Amino acid sequence: MPRKPNQEVIDSLRKEILSGRYDHSSFLPSERQLAADFEEGRGVIRTALRNLCGEGLLEIIPQRGICIRKERREKRLRHFLVRQHSFSRDAHETFGILVGICDAASRNYAEAILSFCPPCPDIRELVARYRRNELQGIIFIERPDTPAEQLNSSGIPWVVANRELAFDAVFSGMDFRSIGRLAGQRLLAAGHRRIGTVTGPLDTFIFKEMLAGFRGALAEEEVLLNPDWVIPLGSDSVPGPGGKLYGILSSPERPTAFFAMRDHRAAKLYDACSRFGLKIPQDLSVIGYDDVSWPLAEAHGLTTIRQETHAIGSSSVELLKEWFETGTPPKSRVFTGALVERSSIDKPSA
Incomplete structure (x- = not known):
C-alpha cells in the first residue's frame, strides 16, 4: 500500500526549497541526509519528494538524483542583514531609512534582519551564514563596519544606504x-x-x-x-x-x-x-x-x-536585490532632494 503523504513534511520541504536554502545548480541532498535534517524516516521523505515532483517543483534525473526544476531556479532575494554602527533615540534620519528598507523588503516578500549591536560579526561568520543561505546580502547604513576589502573578497553582495563619506561602494544616497x-x-x-x-x-x-x-x-x-x-x-x-x-x-x-x-x-x-x-x-x-x-x-x-530618507532605504534594497539576483554589482543611485518651501526666506532688508 502506498505510504500516506505527510503534509507537514511536504510543506516544510517545499518552503526550504523555495527559500533558496538548497543550491539550485546542484542536486538535493540524499534521502538519508534529508531524513536526518527533518528527523523523519526515509520513506516519509521519499513520499514528500515524489509529491513535489508531481507539483513540478522538482524533477528526477535518472541515475543521478533529484534537482529543482530549471524554471524554478530563478534567484530571489529573501533575507538580508541590515547593519547600523550606532543608534540613538534622536536618530531621525536612521528611522526614515529603516522605514524605507522595511517597506521595500515587504514589497519583495523578503526578510530584513536588523542588527545594531557592535561589533559586526566576524567576516568568517558572515561568509558561513551566506553559504548556509541564512543571509543573501548586507545593507550597511552610512558605512560598513567590516573592511570593504574583506567584503569584496567574500562574494557577499553589500550596499551602503546613505553614504556620507568618500569610499568606493555600491550605494544609495544624496547628491x-x-x-x-x-x-x-x-x-x-x-x-x-x-x-x-x-x-x-x-x-x-x-x-x-x-x-x-x-x-x-x-x-x-x-x-x-x-x-x-x-x-x-x-x-x-x-x-x-x-x-x-x-x-x-x-x-x-x-x-x-x-x-x-x-x-x-x-x-x-x-x-x-x-x-x-x-x-x-x-x-x-x-x-x-x-x-x-x-x-x-x-x-x-x-x-x-x-x-x-525613505527613498534611500528603499533603493538600497532594490540595489541589493539586483546584485544578488544578477550576480553583478549595480550602479549606485543618488537623489537630488526636493525644496521644502516654508517661511524662512525673504528678500534682503533695505
Missing part, C-alpha cells in the same frame, strides 16, 4: 553637491548677495561636496563666498558669546542669508539670532538641509532641502 547648488540658487533668487554658511567639519566628504556646490552656484552669479562667513559648527557644540557666529551676527556688515548644512545647525542659528533680537526672515534668511534632524523645523517655518 550633496547638487544640494549645495540648490541652496545657493534659492538664496540668490531671493536677491541675496551677502551669504554665509554654517557647516560641519570641512574635511568630511558630505560638507566638502555641499560647500563646493554652494560656492559654484554663487560664482555663476559672480558672487564670491566670503571665507570668514564659512562657519564650522559641530553637531554637539553650542555657539556662544565670543564665538565666530556671534561675532558675525553682531556686525553691521553681517550676511543677509545663511545656508545651514543640516537642520540642527539651523536650529542653533535661530537661537543665536533670538539672542541678538534678529528676526527670521525679516533680518536674516535661512535655508537648511535634511528636514529630519530638527523636529521643530516646520513649526519655525524653516525652508529646507529634504533628505530622501
Whole structure:
C-alpha cells in the first residue's frame, strides 16, 4: 500500500526549497541526509519528494538524483542583514531609512534582519551564514563596519544606504553637491548677495561636496563666498558669546542669508539670532538641509532641502536585490532632494 503523504513534511520541504536554502545548480541532498535534517524516516521523505515532483517543483534525473526544476531556479532575494554602527533615540534620519528598507523588503516578500549591536560579526561568520543561505546580502547604513576589502573578497553582495563619506561602494544616497547648488540658487533668487554658511567639519566628504556646490552656484552669479562667513559648527557644540557666529551676527556688515548644512545647525542659528533680537526672515534668511534632524523645523517655518530618507532605504534594497539576483554589482543611485518651501526666506532688508 502506498505510504500516506505527510503534509507537514511536504510543506516544510517545499518552503526550504523555495527559500533558496538548497543550491539550485546542484542536486538535493540524499534521502538519508534529508531524513536526518527533518528527523523523519526515509520513506516519509521519499513520499514528500515524489509529491513535489508531481507539483513540478522538482524533477528526477535518472541515475543521478533529484534537482529543482530549471524554471524554478530563478534567484530571489529573501533575507538580508541590515547593519547600523550606532543608534540613538534622536536618530531621525536612521528611522526614515529603516522605514524605507522595511517597506521595500515587504514589497519583495523578503526578510530584513536588523542588527545594531557592535561589533559586526566576524567576516568568517558572515561568509558561513551566506553559504548556509541564512543571509543573501548586507545593507550597511552610512558605512560598513567590516573592511570593504574583506567584503569584496567574500562574494557577499553589500550596499551602503546613505553614504556620507568618500569610499568606493555600491550605494544609495544624496547628491550633496547638487544640494549645495540648490541652496545657493534659492538664496540668490531671493536677491541675496551677502551669504554665509554654517557647516560641519570641512574635511568630511558630505560638507566638502555641499560647500563646493554652494560656492559654484554663487560664482555663476559672480558672487564670491566670503571665507570668514564659512562657519564650522559641530553637531554637539553650542555657539556662544565670543564665538565666530556671534561675532558675525553682531556686525553691521553681517550676511543677509545663511545656508545651514543640516537642520540642527539651523536650529542653533535661530537661537543665536533670538539672542541678538534678529528676526527670521525679516533680518536674516535661512535655508537648511535634511528636514529630519530638527523636529521643530516646520513649526519655525524653516525652508529646507529634504533628505530622501525613505527613498534611500528603499533603493538600497532594490540595489541589493539586483546584485544578488544578477550576480553583478549595480550602479549606485543618488537623489537630488526636493525644496521644502516654508517661511524662512525673504528678500534682503533695505
